[in-house]
Structures are given as structure tokens and as C-alpha cells.
Amino acid sequence: MSVLVDNIGELVTNDDGEGLLGLRRDVAVVIEGERIAWIGPAAQAPAADQRIDAGGNAVLPGFVDSHAHLVFAGDRAAEFGARMAGEPYTGGGIRTTVAATRAATDDELRRNAGRLVAEALRQGTTTIEIKSGYGLNVDDEARSLRIARELSDETTFLGAHVVPAGSDPGEYVDLVRGPMLEACAPYAKWVDVFCDRGAFDEDQTRAILTAGKQKGLSLRVHANQLIEGPGVRLAVELGAASADHCTHLSSADVDALVNSETVATLLPGAEFSTRSPYPDARRLIDAGVKVALATDCNPGSSYTSSMPFCIALAVRDMRMTPAEAVHAATAGGARALRRDDIGRLRVGARADLIVLDAPSHLHLAYRPGVPLIKQVLHSGVPSNH
Numbered sequence: 001m002s003v004l005v006d007n008i009g010e011l012v013t014n015d016d017g018e019g020l021l022g023l024r025r026d027v028a029v030v031i032e033g034e035r036i037a038w039i040g041p042a043a044q045a046p047a048a049d050q051r052i053d054a055g056g057n058a059v060l061p062g063f064v065d066s067h068a069h070l071v072f073a074g075d076r077a078a079e080f081g082a083r084m085a086g087e088p089y090t091g092g093g094i095r096t097t098v099a100a101t102r103a104a105t106d107d108e109l110r111r112n113a114g115r116l117v118a119e120a121l122r123q124g125t126t127t128i129e130i131k132s133g134y135g136l137n138v139d140d141e142a143r144s145l146r147i148a149r150e151l152s153d154e155t156t157f158l159g160a161h162v163v164p165a166g167s168d169p170g171e172y173v174d175l176v177r178g179p180m181l182e183a184c185a186p187y188a189k190w191v192d193v194f195c196d197r198g199a200f201d202e203d204q205t206r207a208i209l210t211a212g213k214q215k216g217l218s219l220r221v222h223a224n225q226l227i228e229g230p231g232v233r234l235a236v237e238l239g240a241a242s243a244d245h246c247t248h249l250s251s252a253d254v255d256a257l258v259n260s261e262t263v264a265t266l267l268p269g270a271e272f273s274t275r276s277p278y279p280d281a282r283r284l285i286d287a288g289v290k291v292a293l294a295t296d297c298n299p300g301s302s303y304t305s306s307m308p309f310c311i312a313l314a315v316r317d318m319r320m321t322p323a324e325a326v327h328a329a330t331a332g333g334a335r336a337l338r339r340d341d342i343g344r345l346r347v348g349a350r351a352d353l354i355v356l357d358a359p360s361h362l363h364l365a366y367r368p369g370v371p372l373i374k375q376v377l378h379s380g381v382p383s384n385h
């Protein structure tokens with residue numbers, strides 16, 4: 001089964017073409033099965049079984065959301081309301097979601113996570129990472145990851161989200177790096193630790209990440225969200241694919257990131273929803289750090305599944321250019337997941353494409369809050385819109 005996508009106003013390839021986004025015009029794309037088979041001058045496009053007329057609109061790679069917490073029950077709207085009336089965000093609300101998640105059935109968790117994956121897909125997200133972290137005991141973490149695995153290959157064991165109420169921190173770290181890791185590793189690709197004030201310190205983070213690595217998991221870290229702590233430095237030292245949040249950074253943190261393969265994943269939805277200062281994206285990009293944008297979708301600090309919303313925030317409030325933001329939301333996310341088959345449109349890549357209801361990628365930030373995702377192809381299959 002082949003599909004020809006033509007009448008493209010602007011193709012964002014993140015590969016060969018003009019500027020950071022590898023922009024191409026007057027081109028068509030041919031998809032064979034799940035992969036891109038051909039990109040070339042529209043006038044020379046080969047015949048295909050089906051045609052999608054992009055209507056002169058922009059076509060982009062599907063968004064790669066490399067940071068989301070989707071397995072949970074309940075919501076924390078009241079906590080959000082209190083914050084908007086002046087209460088600070090502490091991360092302490094995580095325990096509220098833990099109680100609701102433990103009380104939920106598998107089907108309730110599956111339905112809620114599935115609803116969010118579908119919501120993200122409608123907004124152009126074709127790859128979404130899903131973390132555990134609201135179970136915080138062996139059985140509830142393992143079932144969270146089993147459910148996450150039904151929805152994504154990019155699954156992350158975050159037993160070290162916070163120490164659950166009533167547990168001794170030292171004993172909990174031993175549980176996470178021992179029996180909990182053992183039960184969760186079969187369903188996880190990644191291990192993550194919330195290394196921050198009120199969560200896990202340097203030694204605890206190192207112990208858990210090292211155990212995860214020994215078990216064959218790759219590393220990512222919730223780092224420097226609330227304070228200028230050791231998270232980013234540890235992420236780089238241990239070879240993590242990504243240090244996420246990066247809101248409070250020292251010069252040494254920035255230097256460490258520059259000289260590393262660790263991506264700084266910025267999550268502006270969290271600063272929006274916690275009314276906190278945004279990370280300094282310009283400082284990172286200008287220093288040469290590789291940056292990704294992701295939603296951090298979770299019921300506490302960032303209850304959005306919308307990558308277009310995050311792009312608009314990054315442009316308006318973090319002074320990223322529209323091209324930098326779109327790149328960070330596609331190729332950046334792919335790099336943060338160490339994937340080279342997504343985030344770019346080139347021959348052999350997975351056929352994950354967005355057709356915008358707009359002639360250029362600029363509109364994603366220029367027209368914030370407007371549903372501009374006209375059509376999504378996921379592994380070559382058009383999703384219903």
C-alpha cells in the first residue's frame with residue numbers, strides 16, 4: 001500500500017533543505033507501508049495507490065513528546081486553583097495522585113492513559129514517552145508500566161518519583177533499586193529519578209540510576225526543576241539521554257551539557273501551570289546545548305498533552321525562534337529518546353507526518369490555541385480527525 005502526499009506548501013524535513021528545519025518546497029512525499037519511500041520534486045512524483053492533497057499547507061514530522069506521565073487516576077484541579085491563587089508548587093501533591101492511582105482498576109488506568117494518548121495524537125504527537133511513578137510500590141509500579149507498554153515502546157520506570165508517605169527514604173531507595181526494578185524492568189526501556197528538593201538527593205539518584213543501568217535500562221533524569229541541584233551534572237556523568245526540566249542551572253551545568261550527548265528537555269507547560277520562571281532556553285541554545293521540548297503531561301504540574309501549546313510557550317516566553325521550537329518538538333524529542341527513525345522526514349524514516357491547516361510552521365506559534373493539526377499519519381496510517 002503506497003500513499004502520495006502532494007500539494008505541500010512547505011515540507012519540514014529536519015534533514016536536507018533550507019535552515020535548521022531543512023525546509024523544502026515543490027516537493028512530494030511517497031509512503032510505502034510504515035516508511036517514507038521517496039521525497040522529491042512534485043513534478044516527478046511516482047504513482048501511488050492513494051493520494052493525500054495537502055492543500056498547499058505545511059507538512060511536518062509528527063511531534064515527539066519525550067516526557068509524559070500518563071498512568072494515573074483522578075485530577076488535581078483544586079491544587080491548580082489554589083496555586084493560581086498564590087500557593088507554591090512543591091511536588092507534594094504527587095502523593096494525592098498516588099492514592100488515587102493505587103485505588104483505580106487496571107481498566108480505569110488503561111482508559112485514562114489511552115484517552116491522553118489519543119488526545120495527544122489529535123494534536124500531532126506520534127511518539128509519546130510514558131512514565132510510571134504514581135504507584136510507588138512494587139505491584140502498582142509494575143502494573144503502571146505494563147499498561148504504559150500497551151500504549152508506547154518508550155516506557156520509563158520512575159519508581160523514584162517521591163518517597164511514598166510513611167516510608168523510610170533509605171528503605172524506599174533499596175526497594176526501588178532492588179525488587180521494584182526487578183519487577184518493572186521487563187516493561188521499561190528507561191529509568192528516571194526525580195532528583196530535586198523534596199524528592200531524591202545525589203547519592204540516592206546515583207544508586208538508583210546505576211542499578212537501572214546494570215539491569216539494561218537507559219537513563220533520563222528529572223533534573224533542576226525546583227532548585228540548582230546535582231541532577232544535570234549526574235545526568236551527564238552517567239550518560240543519560242536527557243536531563244529534563246533544567247530550570248535552575250549553574251554555569252557548570254550548562255558547560256557539562258554542552259560537552260555531552262545529554263539533551264536538555266524543556267517542559268514549559270510545567271512552568272506555565274506552576275506559575276514559575278521558565279528555563280533559560282536562549283542561554284542553553286546559544287551555548288550549543290541540544291534542546292528538546294516536551295509536555296510533561298501529568299495531573300499535577302502540567303496537565304496538557306499539547307505540543308503546539310508548548311511550542312507557542314517556548315517561542316513567546318522562552319525566546320526560542322519558531323524554527324528552534326518546532327525542531328526541538330520533533331528532532332529534539334527524537335534525540336532525547338535516542339531514536340533516528342522519527343522526528344525527521346527522510347527516506348527510510350517512519351511515516352509519521354502532520355498536515356497543518358496553515359501554510360507554514362510559523363503558524364504554530366503565531367496562532368496559539370488554534371487547532372491547526374488538520375491530519376496526522378502515524379506509521380503511514382491516517383488517523384481520524
Ligand code: NIG
Pocket residue numbers: 069091093094097194222225270296298299300301302
Ligand atoms: O515532572 N517533577 C516531578 N514530577 C512531575 C510532577 C508530577 C506531579 O506533580 O504529579 C513533573 O513536573
Ligand code: FE
Pocket residue numbers: 067069222296298
Ligand atoms: Fe515530569
